Amino acid sequence: METSSKSTEGREVLPGTRPEGASNEHEAGQQVREMFTRIAPQYDFLNHFLSASFDRLWRRKTAKRFADILARPDAQVLDLCCGTGDLLLALARQASKSGQPAGASSKRYVGADFVLPMLAIAERKQRPNRAGVTFVAADALVLPFRSAGFDLVTTAFGFRNLANYESGLREIARVLRPGGKLGILEFCEPENGLLAALYRFYFTRVLPHIGGAVSGSREAYTYLPNSVRKFPQPKMLAKWMEQSGFRDVEFERWTCGIVALHSAVRR
Numbered sequence: 305m306e307t308s309s310k311s312t313e314g315r316e317v318l319p320g321t322r323p324e325g326a327s328n329e330h331e332a333g334q335q336v337r338e339m340f341t342r343i344a345p346q347y348d349f350l351n352h353f354l355s356a357s358f359d360r361l362w363r364r365k366t367a368k369r370f371a372d373i374l375a376r377p378d379a380q381v382l383d384l385c386c387g388t389g390d391l392l393l394a395l396a397r398q399a400s401k402s403g404q405p406a407g408a409s410s411k412r413y414v415g416a417d418f419v420l421p422m423l424a425i426a427e428r429k430q431r432p433n434r435a436g437v438t439f440v441a442a443d444a445l446v447l448p449f450r451s452a453g454f455d456l457v458t459t460a461f462g463f464r465n466l467a468n469y470e471s472g473l474r475e476i477a478r479v480l481r482p483g484g485k486l487g488i489l490e491f492c493e494p495e496n497g498l499l500a501a502l503y504r505f506y507f508t509r510v511l512p513h514i515g516g517a518v519s520g521s522r523e524a525y526t527y528l529p530n531s532v533r534k535f536p537q538p539k540m541l542a543k544w545m546e547q548s549g550f551r552d553v554e555f556e557r558w559t560c561g562i563v564a565l566h567s568a569v570r571r
C-alpha cells in the first residue's frame with residue numbers, strides 16, 4: 305500500500321495515483337484521462353456486470369446517507385469525478401423522495417468530470433432534462449467553482465484516481481461551505497484475511513480478463529486493482545481528511561468490507 309511521506313514541518317505529504325509509466329502528476333492525470341476516454345462506451349455495463357450490480361446499491365446508500373442535505377430546498381450539490389452520472393442521478397432521486405426534486409426552488413446538482421465521453425453518456429441518461437441537474441467538464445484538482453458554494457460534495461470511485469490527493473482534498477474543502485459535508489465512496493481491501501485473499505484473486509485474476517476483453521483495454525482493468533492496492537486503507541484516508549480541513553470524519557465499510565464510505569464535515 306502506498307504511504308504518505310513526512311514533509312520538513314512533520315506534516316504528511318499525500319501522494320496521488322501513478323498509473324504504470326507515469327513519472328509525474330501531469331503524466332498521471334493525462335493517462336487517467338486517456339484511459340477513461342477509451343473505456344467510456346463500456347463503462348456502465350462493466351461496472352454493473354463486474355460488481356453484480358452492487359455498485360447501484362452503494363450509490364443509493366451513499367445518497368441516503370446525505371438525505372438530510374438533499375431534502376433541503378436550496379441544497380447545492382457537487383458530484384466530483386461523476387463519470388456517467390450515476391451517483392449524481394441517485395442523489396437527485398433521493399431528493400425527489402423527500403418531496404424536493406432537484407429542479408425545485410434553488411437546488412443545484414452539478415456533476416463534474418474531465419472526460420468528455422463520460423459526460424456525454426451522463427447527459428443522455430438524464431434526458432428529458434431534470435431541471436437543476438447539470439454536467440460540467442472540469443478537473444477536480446482545479447475546480448471552476450467559487451469558494452464555499454456547495455453544501456455537499458460527493459465522489460464515487462473517483463478520488464483514488466486523482467494525481468494529487470492533497471490538491472483534491474484542498475479543492476473540495478475550498479468549494480464546500482463551512483459546515484458542508486463530504487462523502488467519498490471507494491474500494492478497499494477487506495480486513496478478514498480469507499475475504500481479502502478472495503478479493504485479491506477476483507480483482508487481479510478475473511476482473512482484468514473480463515474488463516479487458518469487453519472494453520478492449522486490458523490496461524484499464526489492470527490499473528483498477530493496482531490503484532486500489534496502492535490506495536490507503538480507510539483509517540489512513542480518514543487521517544488525511546482530518547489534516548485537510550475536515551472534522552467529524554467517519555467511515556463505514558459495506559459488502560464484506562470491499563467498499564468504504566467516508567463522510568466528514570468542512571471545518
Ligand SMILES: C[S@@+](CC[C@H](N)C(=O)[O-])C[C@H]1O[C@@H](n2cnc3c(N)ncnc32)[C@H](O)[C@@H]1O
Pocket residue numbers: 333336337340351384385386387388389390391416417418419422442443444445459460461462465466467
Ligand atoms: C471509476 S470512474 C467513477 C465514475 C463515477 N463516479 C461512478 O461512480 O461510476 C472515475 C472517474 O473519475 C474521473 N476523473 C479522474 N481524475 C479526474 C480529475 N482530476 N478531474 C475530473 N475527473 C477525474 C474519470 O474521468 C472517471 O470518469
